[in-house]
Amino acid sequence: MLIWIIFAVMTGAAVLSVLWPLGRRQPPIFADTAGAASLYRAQVAEIERDLGRRLIGAAEAEAAKAEAARRLLRAAEVEAAPAGDSEPSLRRRRAASAIALSCVPLLALLVYGAYGSPSMPDQPLAARLKSDAxxxxxxxxxxxxxxxxxxxxxxxxxxxxxxxxxxxxxxxxxxxxxxxxxxxxxxxxxxxxxxxxxxxxxxxxxxxxxxxxxxxxxxxxxxxxxxxxxxxxxxxxxxxxxxxxxxxxxxxxxxxxxxxxxxxxxxxxxxxxxxxxxxxxAAAIAKLPAQDQSAAIRGMVDSLAARLGEGGGTLAEWSRLIRSQSVLADRPAALKSLATARERLAADPDALAALAALAGELGLQEASR
CATH class of the missing domain: 1.25.40.10 (Tetratricopeptide repeat domain)
Incomplete structure (x- = not known):
């Protein structure tokens, strides 16, 4: 439990350090506008003294006063502008900060609970390396x-x-x-x-x-x-x-x-x-006359073909049947068995590849296309 408390404090500190500036009122752009206005007024007084001493002419004094007046006006406009954020803007930022502060850790916990392994016991690195070394x-x-x-x-x-x-x-x-x-x-x-x-x-x-x-x-x-x-x-x-x-x-x-x-x-x-x-x-076939042995072997092959024709059959059984029919020089039957085997084993890519190799070996590949 202590580790979760430490994690929560660390998360809160990290989020607060990022969101704290958002909750503060922004300082005014010009922090010393009053001092600027006093400076401009001093300039006007200095112009009056220079005019009384006849250091400058009347036209020059009027131009200088006009310029000083414009500067005073700009300074007054700056002072009249709001210093920093307005109250509604500040409230919105503080609300967004509070929502982020509460939702970010909650969202992290929900994601970890859904996709993490909170119930898995801790295992030190040394133990993990030792167990799967x-x-x-x-x-x-x-x-x-x-x-x-x-x-x-x-x-x-x-x-x-x-x-x-x-x-x-x-x-x-x-x-x-x-x-x-x-x-x-x-x-x-x-x-x-x-x-x-x-x-x-x-x-x-x-x-x-x-x-x-x-x-x-x-x-x-x-x-x-x-x-x-x-x-x-x-x-x-x-x-x-x-x-x-x-x-x-x-x-x-x-x-x-x-x-x-x-x-x-x-x-x-x-x-x-x-x-x-x-x-x-084999014993029964061996007892038959030589001319009847071929017919008996063909009967066994036909029996296998009939059984496989009813349904099912493994790759080995189909391969045995196709080879036997090829050995007996029954090419049409071998081609038919090859086509049926491909239909039955269509869901097995490895079986289809093996059948293709068998067809190429027996010379049935081109004819079966």
């Missing part, structure tokens, strides 16, 4: 790296440091560009290519695009055992409708994984989601 240090370090790279865009080491940070922050497009710069300037590695592929996939809403496939393939060339690249390539097989191949890829990845690998859980969960219905369907 890690976040501030990270933000400062990130800003310094970005400023350094803006001034030195050919620093490959800097891009190698910045790219994983962007990926963790969810800035996937920036991460993909940073990984590409690191590869170009600091040399290709399997992990950089795999991370760039992941960033491109996440930027496309989970769709394994052509650019992502190329980056993942480069990663596997450099390191055939790279788990990140192999996992996302299996996701690409799944999106192509090659469920048995995707299952085999994930099983091989798990078979060679260390027991304490942190990525075993996500890979096993993905494999479990593909097995079951997929295994039974």
């Amino acid at each position: 890690a976040g501030q240090d990270f933000a400062i370090a990130l800003a310094r790296i970005e400023a350094h790279l803006a001034a030195n865009p050919n620093d490959g080491k800097g891009w190698s440091v910045l790219a994983p940070v962007y990926l963790r922050q969810g800035r996937f497009e920036d991460a993909a560009k940073a990984f590409a710069a690191a590869i170009r300037l600091d040399g290709p590695t399997a992990e950089r290519h795999a991370a760039r592929g992941e960033a491109l996939i996440l930027a496309a809403g989970g769709v394994v695009t052509a650019g992502a496939r190329e980056a993942l393939a480069e990663a596997v060339k450099l390191d055939p055992a790279n788990p990140r690249a192999r996992f996302f390539l299996a996701i690409g097989q799944e999106q192509d409708g090659k469920i048995p191949e995707a299952i085999a890829s994930l099983q091989a990845l798990l078979a060679g994984a260390p027991a304490d690998a942190p990525w075993r859980g996500p890979v096993a969960a993905r494999l479990e989601s593909l097995q079951g219905p997929a295994d039974s369907a």
Whole structure:
């Protein structure tokens, strides 16, 4: 409570120091008009003495008296004028001062109550810095790296440091560009290519695009055992409708994984989601004659198309359907699915961008316009 009293006193003193002159009567413009009139009368008497001594002529005396009379008249007019402000003007100024003195602090309190945080407890600066020291240090370090790279865009080491940070922050497009710069300037590695592929996939809403496939393939060339690249390539097989191949890829990845690998859980969960219905369907198709297997696969694709045609569907499902129809060389069906997917996902700009990339990859872009 003491702090509010101190603030109120300080505010009142500041406002009063500004408004105090407005409440005072203004001094007269000429404060010594009586003395000026006496001086002019003395001048007239001096003219009479000079005339009696015959120091000046009668015409000169009359001219001097006329000039002195004019000066006396002007002095009398000044004395007759009101000295300073009139009483109504002074009352108006004092009323305005009183209103301002009361309304300015009240308005400040109302604004602070509406937009401020009067109920928030006080926290010293040292405590604030201590509580958020890690976040501030990270933000400062990130800003310094970005400023350094803006001034030195050919620093490959800097891009190698910045790219994983962007990926963790969810800035996937920036991460993909940073990984590409690191590869170009600091040399290709399997992990950089795999991370760039992941960033491109996440930027496309989970769709394994052509650019992502190329980056993942480069990663596997450099390191055939790279788990990140192999996992996302299996996701690409799944999106192509090659469920048995995707299952085999994930099983091989798990078979060679260390027991304490942190990525075993996500890979096993993905494999479990593909097995079951997929295994039974693949087994049933495998038992069919070779000439009937194509028809069975087409039936599965048509079933997916019918389900999605009834409504809904995710970007991954639509991408899988469009890819499968393209693999089966059913271009009209792929174009129709592409158009329907764009209508269903029109509210999602990222999904539309992923569909546009998929259309360009499959050669459906020009025909779908």
